[in-house]
Amino acid sequence: MSSSILKATNVSKIYELEGVEVKALININLDIKQGEFVAIVGPSGSGKSTLMHLIGALDTPTTGKIIIDGENISKANEKELAKIRNQKVGFVFQQFNLLSKTPAWQNVEIPLIYSGMTSRTKRENLCKQMLEKVGLADKLYNHPNQLSGGQQQRVAIARALINNPAIILADEPTGALDSKTGKEILQMFKDLNKKEGRTIIMVTHDLDLAEQAQRQIKIKDGEVVDHF
Ligand SMILES: Nc1ncnc2c1ncn2[C@@H]1O[C@H](COP(=O)(O)OP(=O)(O)OP(=O)(O)O)[C@@H](O)[C@H]1O
Numbered sequence: 001m002s003s004s005i006l007k008a009t010n011v012s013k014i015y016e017l018e019g020v021e022v023k024a025l026i027n028i029n030l031d032i033k034q035g036e037f038v039a040i041v042g043p044s045g046s047g048k049s050t051l052m053h054l055i056g057a058l059d060t061p062t063t064g065k066i067i068i069d070g071e072n073i074s075k076a077n078e079k080e081l082a083k084i085r086n087q088k089v090g091f092v093f094q095q096f097n098l099l100s101k102t103p104a105w106q107n108v109e110i111p112l113i114y115s116g117m118t119s120r121t122k123r124e125n126l127c128k129q130m131l132e133k134v135g136l137a138d139k140l141y142n143h144p145n146q147l148s149g150g151q152q153q154r155v156a157i158a159r160a161l162i163n164n165p166a167i168i169l170a171d172e173p174t175g176a177l178d179s180k181t182g183k184e185i186l187q188m189f190k191d192l193n194k195k196e197g198r199t200i201i202m203v204t205h206d207l208d209l210a211e212q213a214q215r216q217i218k219i220k221d222g223e224v225v226d227h228f
């Protein structure tokens, strides 16, 4: 039995906007083990991104407890959350979220700078190795607008991996890509999971992609309705 890398206990998230409460998540319980590849599915507005924000330490729950790789984020302050985000989590987003006027390798180095690696040579070497790993050895100096969508997402994956995080979180990572490129990105996640034992949690609308994960968690109206 492998160990728990993410545990959410009775987690709820209520947003308040101009006096109106939105119950985005209600009483969520999750236990994700090291080395799992989990897909989160559910209709638009069901709370998937909210859940990803919480388990990625971008936000804290209104009630309940979240433990990421042994760190309790529920009561963490901003500074502690930033540290957990930098060290425990790698994010991949639908829209890549890269700095557009910055070469690929300097997008990848950002988490290294935040974690205090002061040697530029060291950072550059690590980033080059990581970009080689995701198949971009010949694109180190391209800016994102000089790359295809699939290549931009590979840069984002390299950036997510660079600090060797406990969990990779991907929110609709194939949503902005054509289906062939989307399949290639999914294959990259499958390889990272299988060959390196990376723990991956991926939100997707695409049920064909979700089926390729080891486990699916279905969310509806802020509640987990199915594990399968
Ligand atoms: N910052 C916020 N303030 C107020 N309400 C919010 C906020 N973020 C999300 N919501 C609301 O919380 C609910 C869940 O939103 P969320 O973005 O988690 O859904 P989702 O499942 O990711 O949807 P989609 O598939 O469209 O991305 C929605 O009703 C949304 O309007």
Ligand SMILES: [Mg+2]
Pocket (backbone or CB within 6 Å): 048, 049, 050
């Ligand atoms: Mg979303």
